[in-house]
Amino acid sequence: MLFEDPTPLVAGLNPEQAAAVTLPPEHALILAGAGSGKTRVLTTRIAWLLQSGQAGPGGIMAVTFTNKAAKEMMTRLTAMLPVNVRGMWIGTFHGLCNRFLRAHHQAAGLPQTFQILDTQDQLSAIKRLCKQHNVDDERFPPKQLQWFISGCKEDGMRPRDVVVRDDETRRKVEIYQLYEEQCQREGVVDFGELMLRSYEVLRDNDPIRVHYQRRFKHILIDEFQDTNRLQYAWIKMFSSPHTEGLPPSGNAVFAVGDDDQSIYAFRGARVGNMADFVREFQVKHQIKLEQNYRSASNILNTANELISHNSRRLGKNLRTDAGAGEPVRVYESVSDFAEAQWMVDEMKQLEREGTPRSEMAVLYRSNAQSRVVETALFNAAIPYRVYGGLRFFERAEIKHALAYLRLLENPHDDTSFLRVVNFPPRGIGARSVEQLQDVARSSGCSLHDAVSGVTGRAGTAIANFVALLDVMREKTEAMTLKEIIELVLDKSGLIEHFRNEREGEDRVENLEELVNAAESFVMQEGFGRDAVALPVDEHGSSLSQSPVSQGLDPDAPVLNESLAPDAETGETLSPLAAFLTHAALESGDNQAQAGQDAVQLMTVHAAKGLEFDCVFITGLEEGLFPHENSMSDRDGLEEERRLMYVAITRARKRLYLSHSQTRMLHGQTRYNMKSRFFDELPEACLKWLTPPQPAWAAAAPSVGGWQGGRRGLYATGGSPAANPAWSPGFLSTGSGTPPPKASEPDRGVDIRTGQKVFHNKFGEGKVLALEGAGADARAQVNFSRHGVKWLALSVAKLTPVDE
DNA sequence: CGATGACGAGCGGTC
């Protein structure tokens, strides 16, 4: 029974997938292209390991980046075979770190009920710190300090590890140090700290490390290309390929990733981890999954051709058995408004042809672009859903409620204290709070404990607030989570405050939804009926138990991240503490309209991992996509190209690429060239819906036939050879007269978009766009000191600047 | 103390 024939699991897999699933227990790197069945391989691998008896649930650790991916893995796994998911460590990096630190909080030097700061909390903690230490926020903007601190942690560096070369860095490191002390004092950890602290516990604590190395025979990692330095080092701790003086751990790391889909370098991801992994772990098995099951070949070839323009790839080419399918449609509009209108018209047509709205997605490079699309959809009464706004647990009213709840758990959480000390307003102003902070600082205690040191009217008001908290804490002691939250919402005055607010209905609704969220959390985590956490067996043996018999809904698998008992005492967290952890680690969904059949709007980043029948990639313009901040260096540009690759590979059947000649951005109309990425796509796969023409031709009366070629009279960085010859067939309704081939405009100056130039009056700037020819040639330049300007090249002297 | 207006800045975003 335990050693069933694995064939059914592997049946239906292609040879590469099957090979990956059934690899021997040794380190392996799976290069899994977009749509190649990556998640399937990962989950089938786990199922296979379990079913063949090579590992028990307790011997497996599987790490992902998002809760969504972790959930999907669990859902698929439980569908494949009955398994006790609770015994397994499947979750996000941070979720698993949390679980680890709760269990080893003493070794980590943390209170067991430590609170987790999300990005917002972290920023406000830093702001508070800066104010207290009189940090010049002109020279050291809190956002930048946050970036610095997170960056240090992502690289595994404590303040003492940072190499200080200049005074600015010295000061930043000082603030980093102070920030750490503040967090430690308040018993809070940020996301980076979850990773770094658990890494250090593993590194410095031989028995703990050895324990986990022996326990986890198989470590599986999803989206390996997105790991940062610290995450890589963390994984190494669990597998420790070369620990001196210790026997080989004998476990296997199974890493799945795609270097072509690495789009998070900006937040510390290191594609280089893939190569490092192969070298340092002496990886014996590398398998490429190149068979794509998602897209028609016109779409796939478009993606392949684009990404082939990147250097430094591990090398991979997706193939498909699907037919050519429809050509990739390219549309050029006059304005962003027209672009949106055209999309709406196409969507209506698609809908008539039977495409569900939820199978249509609009992808854009930056969030600001969603507005014009939303307006058009709204006016056309087409339901839509925007991803990427504030999520449930990030909403202000929810954060306020959570702050009260956190103060019940930990009165010394100053961040939460400050958030709600005067919210709803209760007459405690900035002055009173400052007094309180002064007292707290001089006596080295928390704000909560400093209250007795403040005298006068301010003191009374604050004392009342603290008393309110204390009363709430006392009253809620024996309550269920639901009752606690209801009491807090009531006694804090939050509900009433938002009831009286002009447009506070949504907020009241959200607060009521918080009660529901807590209820369903309690149900899922099993706090209600069997309050005891399931025993975690060392090497797992509960294969025979079906998930149903454990009262788990297979459709709603749980992460079980907050239930880890204390390693020594076996004590588990209270439902409230567990819920607060859940709120911090899982920020929740962002829209309530999820159920409706709606067109999906999101950034390309947010689209990673998703797929749709029809995809619109919009705003394909120089400066926008590729984004101007990424255009100057090769790495930045290559990441933009990977981003475009991710966008293209989201589409199954139909793909639209559009760009606009003009676009409202930052309140002014910008003239953008079409994206250079168009020049990197295979002509044979494309179909141009609009006659190629330069911007000015749209405004000026046509002089018979089209002016200019596909590139119009725009200048580009490419050589004339990069300009593909016009060929019949890429016009949807060819009029029979091919346009004359484009000639490079004669400007007499060798400048191109993206280039840095120097102007005698305005200084240094970057060329955003070029327009016109000869005497009319103009350049749009973004000067670092003087902003964006249009300059006539016949007048202005622009000197190219070498970088 | 708390609500309203000027002002400046503006990629991507999981946990």
Add this chain to the structure above:
DNA sequence: CTCGTCATCG
């Protein structure tokens, strides 16, 4: 343009 932060007035 549009949001978030700061400064001033009631």
